[in-house]
Structure formats: C-alpha cells, structure tokens
Amino acid sequence: MKTIALGADYKYLNNAETTIKSILWNNDDVKIYLLNFDIPQEWFVRVNQYAKQMGAEIVDAKFNPDLLEDVVVSWHHINLLSYARCLIPMLVPEDKVLYLDSDTIVVHSLNDLFKYDFDDNKLLGVRDFYIEEKFELNTGVILMNNKELKKDPNLTKKLLNLGAEKNLSNGDQTVFNNYFKGEIGELPLEYNDQVGFDLLIGMQDRQDVLDKINSIKNPVIVHYVTADKPFNFLSSVRMREDWWHYHFLEWSEIVNKWANFDRSEIHDPHFDLTTYTLTNTDDIKFIEKLAQKLPNIKFVIGAYTEMSHVLKALLKYPNIQLDQSSTNWRVDHEIKNTDIYLDINDQSGKIDNILNQIDKQGKPILTFENVKTESFDNYYQVFSDDDVDEMIDAISMLADWKKFDEKIRIMNCDQSIAYLLKKRSSVVNLGESEFRLMNGENIAYQDYDPSLARRLKLLMTRGSDKRLAVGLPDIFGNKLSDAFLKYTNLFKDIADKDNFYISTFISRPYIDLADKSKSATYFDKLKELWQDKDILIVEGELTRSGEGNDLFNNAKSIKRIICPSHNAFAKLNEIEDAIRENCQGRLVLLMLGPTAKVVVDDLLDLHQQMIDIGEYEWFKMGVDHKVKLQNKHTAEFNFDQDIDLPDDPEFDAEICARIEK
Numbered sequence: 001m002k003t004i005a006l007g008a009d010y011k012y013l014n015n016a017e018t019t020i021k022s023i024l025w026n027n028d029d030v031k032i033y034l035l036n037f038d039i040p041q042e043w044f045v046r047v048n049q050y051a052k053q054m055g056a057e058i059v060d061a062k063f064n065p066d067l068l069e070d071v072v073v074s075w076h077h078i079n080l081l082s083y084a085r086c087l088i089p090m091l092v093p094e095d096k097v098l099y100l101d102s103d104t105i106v107v108h109s110l111n112d113l114f115k116y117d118f119d120d121n122k123l124l125g126v127r128d129f130y131i132e133e134k135f136e137l138n139t140g141v142i143l144m145n146n147k148e149l150k151k152d153p154n155l156t157k158k159l160l161n162l163g164a165e166k167n168l169s170n171g172d173q174t175v176f177n178n179y180f181k182g183e184i185g186e187l188p189l190e191y192n193d194q195v196g197f198d199l200l201i202g203m204q205d206r207q208d209v210l211d212k213i214n215s216i217k218n219p220v221i222v223h224y225v226t227a228d229k230p231f232n233f234l235s236s237v238r239m240r241e242d243w244w245h246y247h248f249l250e251w252s253e254i255v256n257k258w259a260n261f262d263r264s265e266i267h268d269p270h271f272d273l274t275t276y277t278l279t280n281t282d283d284i285k286f287i288e289k290l291a292q293k294l295p296n297i298k299f300v301i302g303a304y305t306e307m308s309h310v311l312k313a314l315l316k317y318p319n320i321q322l323d324q325s326s327t328n329w330r331v332d333h334e335i336k337n338t339d340i341y342l343d344i345n346d347q348s349g350k351i352d353n354i355l356n357q358i359d360k361q362g363k364p365i366l367t368f369e370n371v372k373t374e375s376f377d378n379y380y381q382v383f384s385d386d387d388v389d390e391m392i393d394a395i396s397m398l399a400d401w402k403k404f405d406e407k408i409r410i411m412n413c414d415q416s417i418a419y420l421l422k423k424r425s426s427v428v429n430l431g432e433s434e435f436r437l438m439n440g441e442n443i444a445y446q447d448y449d450p451s452l453a454r455r456l457k458l459l460m461t462r463g464s465d466k467r468l469a470v471g472l473p474d475i476f477g478n479k480l481s482d483a484f485l486k487y488t489n490l491f492k493d494i495a496d497k498d499n500f501y502i503s504t505f506i507s508r509p510y511i512d513l514a515d516k517s518k519s520a521t522y523f524d525k526l527k528e529l530w531q532d533k534d535i536l537i538v539e540g541e542l543t544r545s546g547e548g549n550d551l552f553n554n555a556k557s558i559k560r561i562i563c564p565s566h567n568a569f570a571k572l573n574e575i576e577d578a579i580r581e582n583c584q585g586r587l588v589l590l591m592l593g594p595t596a597k598v599v600v601d602d603l604l605d606l607h608q609q610m611i612d613i614g615e616y617e618w619f620k621m622g623v624d625h626k627v628k629l630q631n632k633h634t635a636e637f638n639f640d641q642d643i644d645l646p647d648d649p650e651f652d653a654e655i656c657a658r659i660e661k
Helices: 010-026 041-054 080-091 155-163 171-179 198-204 207-215 240-247 251-258 287-293 309-316 328-337 354-360 388-407 413-423 432-438 450-462 482-487 519-530 568-582 593-602 617-621 649-654
Strands: 002-007 030-036 057-062 096-100 104-106 123-127 137-145 184-186 193-195 221-224 273-278 297-302 320-323 340-343 365-368 381-383 426-429 468-472 500-503 534-540 557-563 587-591 610-612 655-658
Touching: 002 010, 002 080, 010 030, 010 041, 010 104, 010 240, 010 251, 030 080, 041 057, 041 251, 041 309, 057 309, 080 096, 080 137, 080 155, 080 171, 104 240, 137 171, 137 221, 155 171, 193 207, 198 207, 221 240, 273 328, 273 388, 287 297, 287 309, 287 388, 297 328, 309 320, 328 354, 340 354, 354 365, 365 388, 381 388, 413 468, 413 500, 413 519, 426 593, 432 450, 432 482, 432 593, 450 468, 450 593, 519 587, 534 568, 534 593, 557 568, 557 649, 568 593, 568 655, 587 593, 593 610, 649 655
Parallel strands: 002 030, 002 096, 030 057, 123 184, 193 221, 273 297, 273 340, 297 320, 340 365, 365 381, 426 468, 426 610, 468 500, 534 557, 534 587, 557 655, 587 610
Antiparallel strands: 096 137, 104 221, 123 137
C-alpha cells in the first residue's frame, strides 16, 4: 500500500480535497494521512465511505496546533501548516511516506516513485527549480524514509525548534535542507513539476528555469509553487484547467474507476449504542482505547467549558463526539438519549449530581475502581483499574442487549398488563434466575437440573401464544445487573423468530423499574386479575405472599399450597398433583421461582388462568433498593435464616396442602 501524507487546515480543505481526488483517480491501494487540527470529523466519515469502496483510506491525523505556534514562514502565501511535514515521524507509523503539499495534483501512477530505494538517504525529492548552481530540495514533494526518521524520538521537536529561528530564508524548506544536508537523494524532475514561475521567467530572463520546465515531457506530480494558484479568481498559471478537472470530479466517478460504486454505503453514521461522559477535565481513563476497540459504539464527551486539544485530538475517531460549552439543556438531552454513562473521568473533573440524574433515568453506569465516585451508592458497575478489556466486553454485551431489545418483540408494562386483562391467558416470567439455570449455573434456592434448564429454554424459544404469555425482561430501559450481561447467547436463537413476549416486570412492577411513578397504577391493574375471585396461591414455605399487606384484599377467598423453599423442582409431580386437586374454579398464582414456569406449562390442560407473580412488599415499604424482609423470604437475598414468622391463624387456615422437602 502506498502511504501519502498532506497537511491542511479547514480553510485549505477545498484545495487538499482536490489533491486527494487526483491521487485516487490515478492510484489504487493508497492510504492518505491528512495532518490537521480543525477539519471536522464529518468530512472524514463521508469521504471514507467513498474511499473504502476502492480499497483506500483517508486518515484523520489530528495534532495540537500549539506545536506550530513559534515557527516562521517566509512567504505570505504560505501558512504554518507547511510545517506539518515535520510531524510525520510522530503521526504516521508507516516506514515509507510520500509527503505532498496541498497545492499539488497527481496526474499519473505513483507506483514507480514508491519503488525508489533510499540507499543511505533519509529523504528523496526534486531540486527547487528556482535555485541556481547548488541542489536544494523543494519540500512540496518528499519521499521520506520514515523508518529511519522515527529512530530519533525528538526529531519533530528539533525540526520545529529550527523553524522558530527568525532568519530563515525559505521557511520549512530551509529547515529541511539544513538539517538533512548530505542525506537527501535527488528524484527526476517529473515528480515535482513546479508550476507558477511563468511571470518571473519572463521578467528575469531565467532560461535555466525554463529549461527544467521544458525538459519535463510527462509530469507525474504537478506542484503550484507560487502565489499564482489555479484556484485564484484570476491566474495566468499553466495547467490551471488540470487542477479544476480534478476538483470537479465526483467521488462516485473515482470509485467507479476502480470498483462498482455502491450508493447504499453513503449514509449518516449509525452506532449500536451511545455512551456519555460529562467532564471538567481532559483526563478520561482509557477513552482512546475504548473508541479504538468499539468502533460501533458512539462515545459522547460533554463539558460546560471549552475543551483542550487533548480532547479535540480524539475527533480523529469517527465514534467520538465532543460537546464543549454545553448548556444545561444540552446535557439533559444527552442524558435522555444515552444508553450508558461512563464515569471514567478523573476525580478532579467530576460534575456534581450527574450520576443521580443518570440513575433516575435508569441507565447503566460503568466506572473503574480508581476513578469511581465514592459518594454514589446506587447501581454502579465497577471494573478493576486495568480491566479495560472487561469494560469493553461489558459495553459490547450491552450493545447486544439493545439489539435484542429492538429485534425481540417485548411489550412494555402498560401493554403487558392490558394484554393480560383482555386475554386472561396464563403467564410465566423468565428472568435472571432462569437465565442462570439455563446457562448451567446453580442459584441459591434451586440447584442446576438439566431437565429444568431444558424446559425453561423450550419456553423461551417457543414464546407466547393465546393460552400462555411468556415474559422476558424489557431490560435495556431499566437498571441492568451485570449478571444479565452473561446471557446474551441465550437470546441469539430467538432474535430472528417471529415471537412476542410480555414484560417480565409485570410480576415485579416496582423495584427493578427506573421510573417507579406508575408502580401504584400497575399494582392496581394487576389486582383486577383477582378481583372478587377465589384464588389458589402456590408458594415457598417462607414466601407468605400477601400476608401483612393488602395485595389480595380484593380476592373472594384464598387457599394456599406450601412448597419447599429450596429445590422445589424435585417435587414437581407432587406440586402439580396438589394443584390439580385444589384449583377448581380458582385463579392460580404461583410464587415458586423457576419451578413455577414448568408447572404453568404442564397444567395448561386445566384451561384456567395461572400467573407466575412476584414482589409487592418493597412497593408497600416505599424503598428504592432491595432490602431484607424480616418476616418472610425473598429470592433476591435468600436470607432464610433469622426470619421471624408471625403467629397468624388466618394464614394457617388458608393452607390446603403442604409439600414436604
């Protein structure tokens, strides 16, 4: 691959783009580095959608313009970007690099030029046509032995220091000729046909310059060297029409010369996931590696202030967006639209209360141990200081979850409850506990059983039908535990099926929801399912659902089957026999973990509604996080020890069957 480097700022981009078009029209297998500090990211994104179709790439090589603040130019038509060539050893990794000024055009193949050997030289180039007697390199075209140049890590600094001297006769050209004296090899004139001396030749009778020009029969690179540029309003320069020819080439024309242009590849960028970080510092841990490793993820960095060039340099990555001088409205907008918050900026750059705002939105928050916000206690996924790869994996899996959330049809809570009230179908809800078992893991109250895991997978794969509604977590819009991230493989088999699912959160429409404002309404609607009905509750020994609260106050009557709290699946047949014996005319409500799913599926022949349901106590307590219950069991904590069971004759009277361990 031929590596080429140019330097330009945004004001000169129009001209640099013409140079690039000329290169790509006449050459394939090219990688072009555009050294700059202010060319917008969007330009690189769109141009590369064309270039990559022909196997080329245009690299956004951002640098800090402060590097050039002291250098001196010798002519009014040359700006400081002429010194960008000094940065090539620092910014371009390839061993052989062709530097071109952005007032050049390439009119033939560069293959032969790249075959030249350097021998003992560090640079190859064409003599300056206007310098008599001695050889002086014209620095508008330089073939660089970058492998040798990079051996001196201070070379860029040395060249720029020389460029700051006030007595330079010809700016950067003087710097290069003086510094590399004796290490510059000469190329044929056709590799830098210097155009623009026409007027001077006539005025000064410079036959030697005219002889050089006339000796070039078939130029490869044309270089417009004076202030008389072909893109000026008025110009007498020769080969003006050649410049405009390349300027007006359509990108699609260039692609079609080398490949079949695909219009569908030209589009606005799409990302699988968006992250956000609001900062007051440019010290953002591992942000560059995250951007490199996750090109499908958009990383938005916001600040209330202007940003440093450390952050601005990150715009060379198409998946990084910088929002400097953000307003409160802009910050609120980004919080609303982000999928993940990355709390990875240095402690000195933290923004007060931002994590609380994110948490209220129910968005996952990821951080590293040494930059985590100590005062924030809510859901927070913390990675070890050097575990950037673990964070990369977690973000990738979150992106997979979002894809599943978009592809798999899962009703929200409102839709799910409305569906059940209308259809009166039976319900099983699959969540984290079931995913663990399907993945071959034990959970605290149920050992892994291959038969149970197989039954759960069948339910998940089959999806809902008229008689049975299967619930899955509509997970991406809610707080996401790290355990869920491990089970994306379980969803791959159903992502492209035409299944539909209700939201598993109908069984627990409070503690796991980011927005709890509707929880009271959800519970009121759920209660309509058993309004004035006889119900049969099937539960673990210490579950005691509805005891001490008003969950079932509107039921006509209650009967209970008490089952083992641990490994209830081992008693599946006994549990199902007890339900068949006691369920006549009753709505069956099951609080029996993974075993409840199989029970509901097995007993569909009863043609009566069975609902796998969950928590209510935390809602009544008004807590915003899971807490241990003193007088009953909850699967989330599994603290069956030290439970103080109340003496409740009314509860005991409701028990119609007891399945022993």
